[in-house]
Each structure stands twice: as structure tokens, then as C-alpha cells.
Amino acid sequence: MRQREFEKRHESGWRELEAALRTDGGTVADLPGRYRQLCQQFAMASERHYTSDLQERLNRLVMAAHQRIYRRRPLRRSAWVDYLLGGFPRAVRSQARAVYLSTALFLLPALVLGIGCYLNDSLVYTLMEPEQVSLFESMYDPANRVTGRERGSDSDLYMFGFYIKNNIGIAFRTFAAGIIFGVGAVFILVFNGVYIGATAGHLTRLGFGGTFYPFVIGHGAFELTAIALAGAAGLCLGQSLIDPGGYPRLVALRKAASRAMQIMYGTFLMLVLAAFLEAFWSSSQSLPVGLKLATGAALWILVLAYLAFAGRGGQHRAT
Numbered sequence: 001m002r003q004r005e006f007e008k009r010h011e012s013g014w015r016e017l018e019a020a021l022r023t024d025g026g027t028v029a030d031l032p033g034r035y036r037q038l039c040q041q042f043a044m045a046s047e048r049h050y051t052s053d054l055q056e057r058l059n060r061l062v063m064a065a066h067q068r069i070y071r072r073r074p075l076r077r078s079a080w081v082d083y084l085l086g087g088f089p090r091a092v093r094s095q096a097r098a099v100y101l102s103t104a105l106f107l108l109p110a111l112v113l114g115i116g117c118y119l120n121d122s123l124v125y126t127l128m129e130p131e132q133v134s135l136f137e138s139m140y141d142p143a144n145r146v147t148g149r150e151r152g153s154d155s156d157l158y159m160f161g162f163y164i165k166n167n168i169g170i171a172f173r174t175f176a177a178g179i180i181f182g183v184g185a186v187f188i189l190v191f192n193g194v195y196i197g198a199t200a201g202h203l204t205r206l207g208f209g210g211t212f213y214p215f216v217i218g219h220g221a222f223e224l225t226a227i228a229l230a231g232a233a234g235l236c237l238g239q240s241l242i243d244p245g246g247y248p249r250l251v252a253l254r255k256a257a258s259r260a261m262q263i264m265y266g267t268f269l270m271l272v273l274a275a276f277l278e279a280f281w282s283s284s285q286s287l288p289v290g291l292k293l294a295t296g297a298a299l300w301i302l303v304l305a306y307l308a309f310a311g312r313g314g315q316h317r318a319t
Contacts, residue, residue, distance in 0.1 A: 086313075109197060160280070219277035232263065
């Protein structure tokens with residue numbers, strides 16, 4: 001086909017595209033299909049060595065159509081920013097009863113076992129193997145040059161990944177176990193509370209609190225809170241099966257899962273932050289103990305204030 005015939009056949013379509021693409025408000029019917037045809041026409045013009053003016057014209061049209069199809073939306077606050085600024089804490093507050101219950105199931109066993117292991121040095125051995133107790137003692141012994149095992153910066157990166165995998169795994173199991181009518185979530189919350197409390201009480205009794213608490217206080221604000229929130233999300237699943245509220249249980253479970261995931265998304269982000277702090281901040285030996293304690297206390301206040309007050313001025317999302 002000669003260039004003149006080629007241009008005559010397609011000229012009206014090119015003019016229509018040029019007019020529509022010249023302004024942002026212009027619309028083109030079946031733009032993706034027209035774009036593919038335009039690419040073929042441009043390839044044909046190049047292959048047949050039509051004039052450079054025609055090839056440049058088709059190239060401009062191809063680029064304009066491509067940008068119209070794949071253009072980015074104007075910069076604005078994206079959905080995930082809105083979620084972090086208000087959606088996540090509102091989702092937590094909307095399930096306040098489950099959050100309070102989950103916190104109690106996690107915190108009360110920790111306090112009971114912490115006090116018990118502080119008062120009775122043999123109690124911890126009824127919960128853990130002697131080798132495991134010895135490992136914790138060696139990690140937090142103030143006589144050691146470092147807290148925990150000595151490692152370099154490359155190991156810090158490895159531990160960052162390990163903590164993400166481990167913490168998110170615990171949170172997801174706590175959440176998913178709630179589908180067993182809430183029993184699974186209750187068990188994991190109580191188990192972790194017992195385990196953490198026993199460890200804290202035993203190390204405090206040995207006089208290792210000066211190394212243990214500065215290590216855990218920073219990342220604990222995010223990690224422990226996130227586990228309690230994952231437990232609350234799991235309890236929501238269980239509650240939907242125990243009391244579906246007039247819906248078929250499968251429908252009630254789906255509705256509850258949708259609400260619970262609004263909590264879990266933020267929970268996962270909190271655990272990533274906790275893993276970062278644990279790998280690079282908590283394990284650092286160059287930071288003064290007083291700074292770690294003060295920063296940890298500030299993080300606890302920040303996390304609790306965020307969950308309690310953030311997003312109160314925004315609109316509540318319908319569920």
C-alpha cells in the first residue's frame with residue numbers, strides 16, 4: 001500500500017484521536033483497541049519507510065494514547081494513608097470489647113506467672129525445659145559483654161527478616177485460630193502471656209532486669225500490642241460463629257472476617273516496625289540504658305494514644 005492510500009484510509013481516525021487526546025476531558029470510544037491499531041499503523045509506517053513527518057505524527061499519537069491509558073491519577077492522599085491516619089485505629093475501637101478481652105487474656109496470665117516466677121524460682125521449670133531457661137539466662141546476663149548473641153550488621157539484617165517472619169507468623173496463627181469458635185485464639189493468647197510472664201519474672205528474680213527490660217521495652221510497644229490486636233481479630237471470627245446474629249454462619253463469618261482484616265492490616269505493619277526496632281535498636285549496645293527506657297516508654301504512650309484518639313474526627317467506615 002502506498003503512503004497516500006495509507007493516509008487516506010486512516011486520516012479521519014487520526015484526526016479524531018488528535019482532537020480527543022488534545023484535552024484532558026476528551027473521551028475516545030474503545031481507546032485500548034484504538035491504541036493497538038495505532039501501534040500497528042506506526043509499525044507499518046516504519047517498516048515501509050514512509051516519510052519522517054508521518055512517522056513522527058503517528059509516534060506522537062501513540063505516546064499520547066499511551067499516556068491517556070496508563071496515566072497516573074493526580075497526587076492525593078491514597079487509601080492506605082487514610083487507613084493509617086484513621087481507618088486502622090477506628091477499626092480497633094469498633095471492636096473494643098474484643099480488644100479488651102484479648103488484652104486481658106494476654107496480660108493477666110503474664111502478670112500472674114510473672115509474679116509467680118519472681119516469688120518461686122522453681123515455677124519456671126514447670127513451664128520450660130531447663131535448656132531453654134539457661135538460654136534466656138545467658139542472653140540477658142549482665143556479666144556478658146553483649147545482650148543476646150553477638151552479631152554484626154549483616155546478622156542484624158538477617159534477624160530483621162527472621163523477626164518479621166516469626167512475629168507475623170504468631171499474629172496470623174492467633175487470628176486464624178479464632179475460627180475454631182474463638183478457642184484457638186484464646187489458647188494462643190494465654191500461652192504467650194504465660195510464656196512471656198514466666199520469662200520476665202524469672203529474669204527479674206535473678207537480677208537481670210537491667211538488661212532484659214531495656215531490650216524489650218522499645219519493640220514491645222508494637223509487638224505485644226499487635227499480638228493482642230490479632231487475638232481480638234480472631235475473637236471476632238469466633239464470635240460470628242457462636243452468635244451469627246440471624247445470618248447463616250458462613251455469611252456471618254465473611255462479614256466478621258472483613259471487619260477483622262481492617263485490624264490485621266495494621267497489625268502486620270506494627271509487627272514490621274517491631275522487627276525493625278528489635279533488630280537494629282533493641283540489640284544495639286551503643287545506646288544508653290536510660291535512653292532505651294525513655295524511648296520505650298514514649299513509644300508505648302504513642303501507640304496507645306494513636307489507637308485511642310487517631311481518626312476520631314474522620315468519617316466512620318460502614319461495615
